[in-house]
Amino acid sequence: MKPYLQLVVIAGILLVPIASRAELADRDKPVHIEADKVTVDDVKKVQTFDGNVQMVKGTLIIRAPRIVVTQDENGYQRGVATGTPSVLPRFRQKREGVDEYIEGEAERIEHDAKLEKTEFFNRAWVKSGLDEVRGQFISYDAKSENYFVTSGPDGTRAKPGSGDRVRAVIQPKNKDAAAAAPTPATAPMLKGAQNITPRQETTQ
Secondary structure, three states, X not given: OOOOEEEEEOOOEEEEEOOOOEOHHHHHOOOEEEOOEEEEEOOOOEEEEEEEEEEEEOOEEXXXXXXXXXXXXXXXXXXEEEOOOOOOOEEEEEEOOOOOEEEEEOOEEEEEOOOOEEEEEEEEEEEEOOEEEEEEEEEEEOOOOEEEEEOXXXXXXXXXXXXXXXXXXXOOOOHHHHHHOOOOOXXXXXXXXXXXXXXXXXXX
16 A cells, blocks of 8 residues: 555645646647537627537536636637536646646536636545545636645635535655655664573572
8 A cells, every 4th residue: 555644634724736737738728518408608708518528628627517608809718517406517637747637526627728627616536647636615726736735615714513525635756655665774683592501490
Protein backbone atom coordinates (compact mmCIF):
# COMPACT_ATOMS: atom_id res chain seq x y z
CA MET A 1 0.00 0.00 0.00
CA LYS A 2 1.36 3.41 -0.93
CA PRO A 3 1.77 5.94 1.89
CA TYR A 4 -0.67 8.85 1.98
CA LEU A 5 -1.57 11.81 4.11
CA GLN A 6 -5.18 12.35 5.13
CA LEU A 7 -5.98 15.94 6.08
CA VAL A 8 -9.21 17.04 7.77
CA VAL A 9 -9.55 20.83 7.97
CA ILE A 10 -11.54 21.76 11.05
CA ALA A 11 -11.66 25.47 10.22
CA GLY A 12 -13.91 24.73 7.26
CA ILE A 13 -11.86 26.39 4.52
CA LEU A 14 -9.06 24.84 2.50
CA LEU A 15 -6.87 26.49 -0.12
CA VAL A 16 -4.45 23.97 -1.52
CA PRO A 17 -2.38 23.69 -4.71
CA ILE A 18 -2.78 20.28 -6.30
CA ALA A 19 -0.83 19.39 -9.44
CA SER A 20 -3.78 19.15 -11.78
CA ARG A 21 -3.46 21.55 -14.68
CA ALA A 22 -6.11 20.98 -17.33
CA GLU A 23 -5.30 20.03 -20.91
CA LEU A 24 -4.19 23.29 -22.55
CA ALA A 25 -5.45 22.36 -26.01
CA ASP A 26 -9.04 22.18 -24.74
CA ARG A 27 -9.43 25.98 -24.74
CA ASP A 28 -9.34 26.10 -28.55
CA LYS A 29 -11.68 23.16 -29.17
CA PRO A 30 -15.34 23.55 -30.19
CA VAL A 31 -18.18 22.54 -27.87
CA HIS A 32 -20.28 19.50 -28.81
CA ILE A 33 -23.54 18.86 -26.93
CA GLU A 34 -26.00 15.97 -27.06
CA ALA A 35 -29.39 15.92 -25.32
CA ASP A 36 -32.97 14.66 -25.59
CA LYS A 37 -34.29 18.21 -26.04
CA VAL A 38 -32.87 21.68 -26.69
CA THR A 39 -34.37 25.17 -26.40
CA VAL A 40 -32.53 28.02 -28.13
CA ASP A 41 -32.88 31.75 -27.44
CA ASP A 42 -30.80 33.51 -30.10
CA VAL A 43 -31.57 36.97 -28.72
CA LYS A 44 -30.21 36.24 -25.24
CA LYS A 45 -27.62 33.76 -26.53
CA VAL A 46 -28.95 31.04 -24.23
CA GLN A 47 -29.27 27.35 -25.06
CA THR A 48 -31.00 24.94 -22.66
CA PHE A 49 -30.35 21.21 -23.03
CA ASP A 50 -32.47 18.63 -21.21
CA GLY A 51 -32.31 14.87 -20.80
CA ASN A 52 -29.10 12.82 -20.59
CA VAL A 53 -27.01 15.81 -21.61
CA GLN A 54 -23.36 15.43 -22.55
CA MET A 55 -21.18 18.47 -23.22
CA VAL A 56 -17.72 17.83 -24.72
CA LYS A 57 -14.93 20.36 -25.32
CA GLY A 58 -11.72 18.55 -26.19
CA THR A 59 -11.00 16.26 -23.25
CA LEU A 60 -13.49 18.11 -21.02
CA ILE A 61 -16.75 16.22 -20.53
CA ILE A 62 -19.75 17.29 -18.42
CA ARG A 63 -22.75 14.97 -18.07
CA ALA A 64 -25.99 16.08 -16.38
CA PRO A 65 -29.78 15.94 -16.61
CA ARG A 66 -29.73 19.62 -17.65
CA ILE A 67 -27.08 22.05 -18.97
CA VAL A 68 -27.70 25.71 -19.74
CA VAL A 69 -25.09 27.33 -22.00
CA THR A 70 -24.71 31.10 -22.40
CA GLN A 71 -22.34 32.94 -24.72
CA ASP A 72 -20.89 36.44 -24.36
CA GLU A 73 -20.22 38.93 -27.13
CA ASN A 74 -16.68 37.56 -27.57
CA GLY A 75 -17.88 34.01 -28.09
CA TYR A 76 -16.83 32.65 -24.68
CA GLN A 77 -19.24 30.08 -23.27
CA ARG A 78 -20.40 29.35 -19.78
CA GLY A 79 -22.18 26.11 -18.89
CA VAL A 80 -24.31 25.47 -15.82
CA ALA A 81 -25.08 21.80 -15.18
CA THR A 82 -27.79 20.75 -12.73
CA GLY A 83 -29.08 17.38 -11.64
CA THR A 84 -31.61 15.67 -9.43
CA PRO A 85 -31.32 14.40 -5.84
CA SER A 86 -30.33 10.98 -7.20
CA VAL A 87 -28.37 11.99 -10.32
CA LEU A 88 -25.55 14.49 -9.83
CA PRO A 89 -23.75 16.26 -12.70
CA ARG A 90 -20.31 14.83 -13.45
CA PHE A 91 -17.16 16.58 -14.67
CA ARG A 92 -14.05 15.06 -16.26
CA GLN A 93 -10.99 16.58 -17.95
CA LYS A 94 -7.53 15.30 -18.86
CA ARG A 95 -4.53 16.73 -17.04
CA GLU A 96 -1.84 18.45 -19.09
CA GLY A 97 1.13 16.24 -19.99
CA VAL A 98 0.10 13.11 -18.07
CA ASP A 99 -2.31 10.25 -18.58
CA GLU A 100 -4.52 11.28 -15.64
CA TYR A 101 -7.84 13.05 -15.29
CA ILE A 102 -9.50 15.62 -13.06
CA GLU A 103 -13.00 14.46 -12.19
CA GLY A 104 -15.73 15.59 -9.85
CA GLU A 105 -19.41 15.87 -9.09
CA ALA A 106 -21.86 18.15 -7.26
CA GLU A 107 -25.50 19.17 -7.28
CA ARG A 108 -24.55 22.03 -9.60
CA ILE A 109 -21.44 22.53 -11.73
CA GLU A 110 -20.58 25.83 -13.42
CA HIS A 111 -17.81 25.96 -16.01
CA ASP A 112 -16.50 29.28 -17.35
CA ALA A 113 -14.43 28.80 -20.52
CA LYS A 114 -13.11 32.37 -20.47
CA LEU A 115 -11.79 32.27 -16.89
CA GLU A 116 -10.91 28.55 -17.12
CA LYS A 117 -12.63 28.07 -13.79
CA THR A 118 -15.02 25.34 -12.67
CA GLU A 119 -17.17 25.62 -9.54
CA PHE A 120 -18.94 22.80 -7.72
CA PHE A 121 -21.92 23.56 -5.46
CA ASN A 122 -23.33 21.30 -2.70
CA ARG A 123 -22.12 17.74 -2.02
CA ALA A 124 -19.03 18.66 -4.01
CA TRP A 125 -16.21 16.23 -4.67
CA VAL A 126 -13.15 16.61 -6.92
CA LYS A 127 -10.34 14.12 -7.56
CA SER A 128 -7.04 14.73 -9.37
CA GLY A 129 -4.88 11.66 -9.72
CA LEU A 130 -4.79 10.22 -6.20
CA ASP A 131 -5.58 13.53 -4.47
CA GLU A 132 -9.17 14.41 -3.63
CA VAL A 133 -11.17 17.06 -1.80
CA ARG A 134 -14.76 17.23 -0.49
CA GLY A 135 -16.88 20.11 0.71
CA GLN A 136 -20.07 22.03 0.09
CA PHE A 137 -18.30 24.34 -2.38
CA ILE A 138 -15.21 23.77 -4.53
CA SER A 139 -13.71 26.29 -6.92
CA TYR A 140 -11.07 24.92 -9.28
CA ASP A 141 -8.89 27.42 -11.14
CA ALA A 142 -7.14 25.75 -14.08
CA LYS A 143 -4.77 28.71 -14.57
CA SER A 144 -3.37 28.84 -11.01
CA GLU A 145 -3.87 25.09 -10.42
CA ASN A 146 -5.50 25.80 -7.06
CA TYR A 147 -8.60 24.53 -5.28
CA PHE A 148 -10.63 26.68 -2.90
CA VAL A 149 -12.90 24.49 -0.78
CA THR A 150 -15.37 25.49 1.93
CA SER A 151 -17.60 23.56 4.30
CA GLY A 152 -20.55 25.92 3.72
CA PRO A 153 -22.46 26.77 0.54
CA ASP A 154 -21.29 29.35 -2.01
CA GLY A 155 -17.84 29.87 -0.49
CA THR A 156 -18.92 30.24 3.15
CA ARG A 157 -18.03 28.36 6.31
CA ALA A 158 -20.52 25.96 7.80
CA LYS A 159 -22.36 27.03 10.94
CA PRO A 160 -20.79 25.83 14.20
CA GLY A 161 -22.18 22.48 15.25
CA SER A 162 -23.43 21.55 11.78
CA GLY A 163 -20.91 18.74 11.44
CA ASP A 164 -19.96 19.83 7.92
CA ARG A 165 -16.21 19.88 7.32
CA VAL A 166 -13.81 20.20 4.43
CA ARG A 167 -11.98 16.93 3.89
CA ALA A 168 -8.96 16.21 1.72
CA VAL A 169 -6.68 13.29 0.94
CA ILE A 170 -3.35 14.59 -0.39
CA GLN A 171 -0.68 12.18 -1.53
CA PRO A 172 2.94 13.02 -0.63
CA LYS A 173 4.75 14.28 -3.71
CA ASN A 174 7.81 12.14 -2.93
CA LYS A 175 5.83 8.93 -2.51
CA ASP A 176 7.68 7.26 -5.42
CA ALA A 177 11.04 8.10 -3.88
CA ALA A 178 9.85 6.89 -0.52
CA ALA A 179 8.69 3.62 -2.02
CA ALA A 180 12.05 3.12 -3.73
CA ALA A 181 14.15 3.91 -0.65
CA PRO A 182 16.00 0.87 0.75
CA THR A 183 14.61 -0.57 3.94
CA PRO A 184 16.87 -0.50 6.99
CA ALA A 185 18.98 -3.61 7.45
CA THR A 186 17.53 -5.96 10.03
CA ALA A 187 19.66 -7.17 12.93
CA PRO A 188 21.03 -10.67 12.41
CA MET A 189 19.18 -13.38 14.27
CA LEU A 190 21.06 -14.92 17.18
CA LYS A 191 21.82 -18.59 16.76
CA GLY A 192 21.89 -21.00 19.61
CA ALA A 193 25.37 -22.05 20.76
CA GLN A 194 26.33 -25.59 19.94
CA ASN A 195 27.78 -28.31 22.21
CA ILE A 196 27.38 -26.47 25.49
CA THR A 197 26.76 -28.69 28.48
CA PRO A 198 24.46 -27.20 31.13
CA ARG A 199 26.32 -26.27 34.32
CA GLN A 200 25.68 -28.64 37.23
CA GLU A 201 24.83 -26.94 40.49
CA THR A 202 26.79 -28.33 43.48
CA THR A 203 25.27 -28.70 46.91
CA GLN A 204 27.11 -27.38 49.96
